[in-house]
Amino acid sequence: MRVNQPAGKYYSTDYLRKLCDLWDSRGSGITNMHGSTGDIILLGTTTKQLEEIFWTLTHDMDQDLGGSGSNLRTPSDCLGQSRCEYACYDTSSLVYFLTNEYQDELH
Numbered sequence: 001m002r003v004n005q006p007a008g009k010y011y012s013t014d015y016l017r018k019l020c021d022l023w024d025s026r027g028s029g030i031t032n033m034h035g036s037t038g039d040i041i042l043l044g045t046t047t048k049q050l051e052e053i054f055w056t057l058t059h060d061m062d063q064d065l066g067g068s069g070s071n072l073r074t075p076s077d078c079l080g081q082s083r084c085e086y087a088c089y090d091t092s093s094l095v096y097f098l099t100n101e102y103q104d105e106l107h
Contacts, residue, residue, distance in 0.1 A: 001027075001050075002039040003057060004064040004099075005076065009034070018061055026053050064099075075099050 003019070019040070023029055028044030045053065057063040075098045078084070080091030 001042040001045065001053065002065065003042060005034060005040055009076075009079075010082070015061070022053065022056055022061075026056075075102075 006015075020029075020031075023031060023042050026045060026049045027042055030043040032041035032043060034040065042053075054065065057065060075095045077091040077095040080089070081087040082092070
């Protein structure tokens with residue numbers, strides 16, 4: 001499963017704890033943080049668990065699911081103005097806009 005990474009790849013410890021707890025209970029417990037698609041990859045679960053996982057991620061954790069097939073890779077951004085003194089624009093806002101604009105078009 002792919003889970004969309006947060007802007008700038010900033011994670012709170014609470015979020016990571018919830019994600020790991022979810023995957024320990026509903027999956028294999030094996031993750032790939034930022035695989036070739038840039039998403040968080042959760043490896044190994046059963047079909048019966050998918051709806052429960054989707055519900056927990058989207059409703060309880062307010063998390064977007066990653067992936068859109070071969071049509072569009074999940075947009076990713078650098079830390080931008082939050083950490084770089086030379087940043088010229090807000091990269092997180094740009095990625096948020098691009099994600100909504102193009103992924104909404106696909107769906």
